[in-house]
Amino acid sequence: MNISIEKKRSDCSVLPKGWQREEVLRKTGLTAGKVDVYYYRGVRSDASLVPPIRQTASIFKQPVTVYKTQESKVKTDQKHERTGDKQEKPKQLFWEKRLEGLTACDANGVIGTTSLPKYIKPLGPYTSDATTIQSLATALHVSSQQITGQTGSKQAIMENPGVFLNPEQPLIAAVTITKEDVRRQEERVKRARLRLQEALAAA
Amino acid sequence: MNISIEKKRSDCSVLPKGWQREEVLRKTGLTAGKVDVYYYRGVRSDASLVPPIRQTASIFKQPVTVYKTQESKVKTDQKHERTGDKQEKPKQLFWEKRLEGLTACDANGVIGTTSLPKYIKPLGPYTSDATTIQSLATALHVSSQQITGQTGSKQAIMENPGVFLNPEQPLIAAVTITKEDVRRQEERVKRARLRLQEALAAA
DNA sequence: CGGAGTGCCTTA
DNA sequence: TAAGGCACTCCG
Known part of the structure; x- marks a missing residue:
């Protein structure tokens, strides 16, 4: 000492x-x-x-x-x-608000928006897909936890988000990845590899 | 302006x-x-x-x-x-005088003196080897010139060092390194390497 | 941690 | 009041 x-x-x-x-x-x-x-x-x-x-x-x-x-x-x-x-x-809630109305752009103008996959459902007092994507992308980059989305009662969250929204999770409804989802994704990767192989053979 | x-x-x-x-x-x-x-x-x-x-x-x-x-x-x-x-x-001449009588020591007492190689000859109104070594070591550390020792007439320097002593050079007579000196040094290095090799092989 | 540069107290 | 002296800030 x-x-x-x-x-x-x-x-x-x-x-x-x-x-x-x-x-x-x-x-x-x-x-x-x-x-x-x-x-x-x-x-x-x-x-x-x-x-x-x-x-x-x-x-x-x-x-x-x-x-x-x-x-x-x-x-x-x-x-x-x-x-x-x-x-x-x-934890700060609703920080995504600060980015609303902002869009990425380059010399040719605004860069096109991205649309959400069907099984990603926005949740919370936010409407735009852009905000939902920001929230999800940030969670994927920052969080050391698994990303599950909001697992609480949807009604409770909507009525009192300051209390029931989980700030560790993005502003999307709980997502369940099924074995079928995994199989489809593997299928997609396999097809992409096949097309790459054919393209290389043709060259 | x-x-x-x-x-x-x-x-x-x-x-x-x-x-x-x-x-x-x-x-x-x-x-x-x-x-x-x-x-x-x-x-x-x-x-x-x-x-x-x-x-x-x-x-x-x-x-x-x-x-x-x-x-x-x-x-x-x-x-x-x-x-x-x-x-x-x-340029200050004879600054070595300020260090005369001082010796390095540690907890065990005075640290042993070093003797001069034969071909290093003290020159000037100084006698001790310690002073000569200080002069030479300082020149080697400080000088941006080649160290040659005093190249002037020994008699002139001894009679009137304030005029004829070269303050840029240490208080030793001019040293000439011959090809024979170089050969001997190379020989010494070679022997040392051989002994190291044998020691490693024996280990 | 050093150093340029200012703040401000002290002195006459 | 002005100049000296030195503490202190702030930047690299």
Whole structure:
């Protein structure tokens, strides 16, 4: 156990929720003994991918002026201090709203929309296929869980999505992949391989 | 050509030789227009390595109290102003004297001295092998020239080293590496390799 | 962590 | 009030 503290990282009641304060002691050089203070937004360790909401890199690792209290010390909020990994990150619902009305385009104009397969059913207070696709694509990229869609009661979700919508799952009704679905997909792959083989033979 | 002078750096007759005065005008902020004065010791650009004479880093860029003349202005010595890169740095002779009597040691005491190879002959008003080795080692580390030793007349150097000693070369007589020297060294390397090979084979 | 550059307290 | 002195910020 160290007596001298070289790094100290903690939540802090005077900061917006989810932000942490880190104090780092300079150990060498002409300025040894000085303390640099950094503020981090609490980012989960599995957040290597995040939903496509713009984030500005410069909010990390910035020097910040310290305004001290009269006791010359910023008090740490013990009530909120973390004891382990139990911190639960607030999940944002309906983030897809931020992207509504936006479309991908290139020099030739808007890039055509994609339509949903029949067995993907939108669910929730959203109507457009584009939003549903964004939701599903993000879940497939980001989630470390299996993607099942919303498995709760459809009526309950529609009446009170803030409570009953599962934020870990995309805005689609529960999807069941049957053995027949798997067989059809395998069939499709086999046909595609055959056509490729024929094309190579003809060349 | 600028009318307003933002930086001015010059030699100054009231300062010790080699020191320069710089005046920097504050350009922004509440104190814009204020002038900060810095004093620098003129350090050569090639002085990334210097002989092992202790130098204190804190002599650079320190605030210094300015004692002004009665005219409230420190006069600039125009005679000594530099016109280009022609400044010649004074070379220190006999700096090895400062290290005489010092020896390296560790917890077990003094670390054994090294003896000179036969073909390295000390030269100059110095006797100890330790001083000669310091001189040679420093030259090998610091110099960007080839190390030849003192190539001038031995008698002239001994009688008037302040004039005839070449400060760019270590305090050893001129060394000639013959083809025979090269052959012997190659022989030595070959034998060492053979012994290594045998040791590996025996293992 | 260093360094340029400003803020601001102290001194006369 | 101005200049000196030095703490401090902020950027690389």
